[in-house]
Amino acid sequence: MSEEKPPDAGLDESALDVAGLDDAALDDVTPDDAALDNVTPDDAALDDAALDDIVRRFRRRSERFAATVAGVAETAWGNQSPCAEWTARDVVGHVVDMHQAMLTPVGRALSPAPTVDEDPLAAVHAARADVEAVLVDPTVARTVVGTPMGQTTVARHVDEVVSADLVLHGWDLARATFQDDTIDPAEVERMWPTAVAMPAEMRTPDAFGPGIVVFGPRVAVPDDAPLQDRLLGELGRDPDFTPR
Numbered sequence: 001m002s003e004e005k006p007p008d009a010g011l012d013e014s015a016l017d018v019a020g021l022d023d024a025a026l027d028d029v030t031p032d033d034a035a036l037d038n039v040t041p042d043d044a045a046l047d048d049a050a051l052d053d054i055v056r057r058f059r060r061r062s063e064r065f066a067a068t069v070a071g072v073a074e075t076a077w078g079n080q081s082p083c084a085e086w087t088a089r090d091v092v093g094h095v096v097d098m099h100q101a102m103l104t105p106v107g108r109a110l111s112p113a114p115t116v117d118e119d120p121l122a123a124v125h126a127a128r129a130d131v132e133a134v135l136v137d138p139t140v141a142r143t144v145v146g147t148p149m150g151q152t153t154v155a156r157h158v159d160e161v162v163s164a165d166l167v168l169h170g171w172d173l174a175r176a177t178f179q180d181d182t183i184d185p186a187e188v189e190r191m192w193p194t195a196v197a198m199p200a201e202m203r204t205p206d207a208f209g210p211g212i213v214v215f216g217p218r219v220a221v222p223d224d225a226p227l228q229d230r231l232l233g234e235l236g237r238d239p240d241f242t243p244r
Contacts, residue, residue, distance in 0.1 A: 046142050046153050054159040055135050061166040062128045064184075065095065068170050069121050072177045077120070079243040081176040088176040088243075091169050092120045098162040099127035105145035106134065106154055131158060167191070168235060176243045188228050195234040203236070 069092060077089045086094065093116040100110050113126030134140050134154055141155040152160075167187050174181035203215045216236030221229050229239035 046155055051135075051138065051141055051155055054141075054155045054163070055132070058132065058135060058158060058163045058166075061163055061170075062124075062132075065166040065170045065173075066121065066124050066128070068173050068177075068179055069124050071179050072120070072173070076177040079176045081172045081243070082237050082241040083172055086172075088173055089116060089120065091173045091176065092116050092124060095162070095165055095169050096123050096127045098165055099131050102131050102154070102158045102162050103134065105147065105157070106140060106143060108134070131162065134158070168237075171232070171237070175241055178243070183228050183231075185228075188231050192227060192231055192234075195231055198234065 072088060077087065079088045081088055081091050083091065096110075096116055103109060108130070110127055110130050114122040116123045135158060141153065143154050144151050145154055145157065147157055167183060171181050171183055173179075198215065203217060219233040219236060219238050221233035221239060223230075225233075225239070232239045
């Protein structure tokens, strides 16, 4: 399910590097056994205040995304999303898969739960709980792990990938299912500088591995358009997209 899926949101610059991994690329998140043996806590890289901020952001974004999932009409799950190859249900499936990608480097897996096909909201709640359990354990959260973009702490990996994904894919899901798709203006402001500074390779197919497309081509948006629309255009979204 490779697609122009930007890492969503409010990201630090490194966030834009991996949030668009497709399902086939999830295995790439797994470090080899030697890498797992050598991971160590890095308290200096992530102080208590920074970790608290990451946890709060993840909770806030998760709650908003779950509310959007809860608002999807049963007849809307097959609607086309702004991501050309994905339906509304596929967007949620990708988000749940990315929660697993955050757990893989520390040797964990998602707990047994209904699938996105069976119960999308239950699947999202269960995945969120598993990732939040990692974030609230300071030792695990500060563990340095290997990722497709190099070494980082587990908490920063979550913050820059799946937590950020929740914002933009929340817009995708809301737009696909005719819900309020307003992005929190603070998130838009947070994302904007990184989006406009995006390196060309972020839009280059296969730059981060076979079949991986992080962002699609920039969509032209008028300079006087609202900042949210301009942001969506920078991230390969058509702000005027209408589901079918």
